[in-house]
Amino acid sequence: MRIRDWATGYLLILPAAAVLAAFTHLPIVRTVRDSLFSRGSAIRPARFVGLDNFEALAADPVFWKVLGNNLAFALGTVPASIALALAMALLVDRKLKGQGVLRLAYFLPTMLPMIAAANLWLFFYTPDIGLLDQILGRFGLPGRNWLGDPATVLPCLMTMTVWKEAGFFMIFYLAALQTQPPELKEAARLEGAGRWVYFRRVLFPMLMPTTMFVLINAVLNAFKLVDHLFVLTKGGPNNASNLLLYYIFEHAFAFNDLPAAAALTAVLLALLAGLAVTQFALLDRRVHYR
């Protein structure tokens, strides 16, 4: 009976486990293995080279630049999009006229495909005739090649990403806000807590589980999003806007250097796993789950 019980259990998770193994776990193992082999060709088969591929990466100045870009991209987009999401959620959580329309408006960027959104922003950033330059032109400011200038290209991408992501995270905050019992706010008000004290001492701590979830997703997204690079910059100019995932794509499909791409992927995976573990370890104790 007991054997049949666990056999049934394993049979039930088998389909999902099989799909996960075939499309997630196996490719990870293969990638890590490939990263330890040299590039093979018709005459020379791939051979085990140990950590040579990783050494090559470490010696590649572009890799360090791309990694730095990506960290800056994460630091620039994650806190900003979370703060904006929370602010928007607080704004539309109240009873307002046209509340539904407002919520939809905030959520709209999330519904747009990234490619479409990137095309839209391409028009904003176009030198001289783009929206941004036209507005600045009204104030007598000169036009600028926003996406062509290594100094401005990454901030431009970050702005667009924050715009795109905040609406999505707002939905989670809005859902969490709507489960907050109104008596807590009333009790805090009676105790003399103003809006800010209520937010800092009561509401924000109560939203911590949501913040935790949103934070982990936002960090992952900062390393996972590349669609906009294809449309806007292709990583340029001079790798100023290149991000890890796009760099992997370039190695694998443009430079046809699969072992280097595999090594990069292994680095990215380790980085993401490390970030997720750190976040859990640092924040989980501070999060109050009901």
Place this chain on the structure above:
Amino acid sequence: MSTLELRGIEKRFGAARVLERLDLTVASGEFLVLLGASGCGKTTALRIVSGLEEASAGQVLIDGRDVTRAAPAARGVSMVFQSYALFPHLSVAENIVFGLKVRRVARDERERRLKRVAAMVGLDGLLDRKPAQLSGGQRQRVALARAAAAEHPLCLMDEPLSNLDAKLRQEMRAEIRALQRSLGMTVVYVTHDQVEAMSMADRVVLLREGRIEQCGTPADLYDRPATAYVAQFVGVPPMNVLALEDGPRGAVVRGGEPGHAVVEGAGEGLLLGLRPECIRLDPAGYPARVEAVDYHGADTVVCARLGDQRLLIRVAGHFVAPADGEIRVSWPFEAVHLFEAESGRRAALPPKPAKGNPQCSVV
């Protein structure tokens, strides 16, 4: 000196009138209970006092100061919510001193008050727990402690015991009362449970559809209900209210024997009020027919029919109905209440019991 005064408070939600011209004065140190069925406006009245709701008209005075437009925190009131409204992410101690911290009460003063109220409500040893680790009764105590720690003269309680089981509720009734007395707090307490009102209140205000039906001590409400509604709201089981009609010798219970007068004079348009505990079985009394028997241990509530009216009778001990269901009942004349059928208002009693009543000549 009065701590709280309501003058002509009105509240409308759209077209719905929730409170109509509510006038009320609460003396310092008084335990006042706002009693009423759900939807009678009692919670709304409490929220208007607290400032969480704004009155459509009228004035709220606390310690003689007009606070009608003042913010909740500026009124010097504390409140205990039905759901306790504890902050789930804060420990018991942090919950209790939350308001003191917000109001920047000095640290040692906070510690002193925390120690004092924790001892009073029996929370020693639980101060580091989170609300989720407490039982319902303990959470209620934390809410009480938070209200007591504020040391505001006026404390509002919104059905604080309704989420507790019956046994705990009884204990907490006594504890809240003791806490209120020892702190000298003025309490306005909202409940729909007339047992709570009767056992705790110095004074009860019975609300019905946004109006005060009666205001008085628990004994006033029980002994001299101003309306048939009050009569039936207070007391378990509720007072019997029987329709009367004219009879040749005086008013009779509708559908009853024409000769069996219960009070002198006309009966049409009047209601007879009788507490179930004032009725006794009496071989010389009015004939009634038993319909159901509800045994409670210490007593038995007998549901019978007198004329075509339903009558509840509380009999001590275990009552077994006779096989044919026929019983005879009587009551002392002092137990009789009369109400006008139309307005429900208390009517003047005739000076004497009905004359020439064959069964009930001596009562």
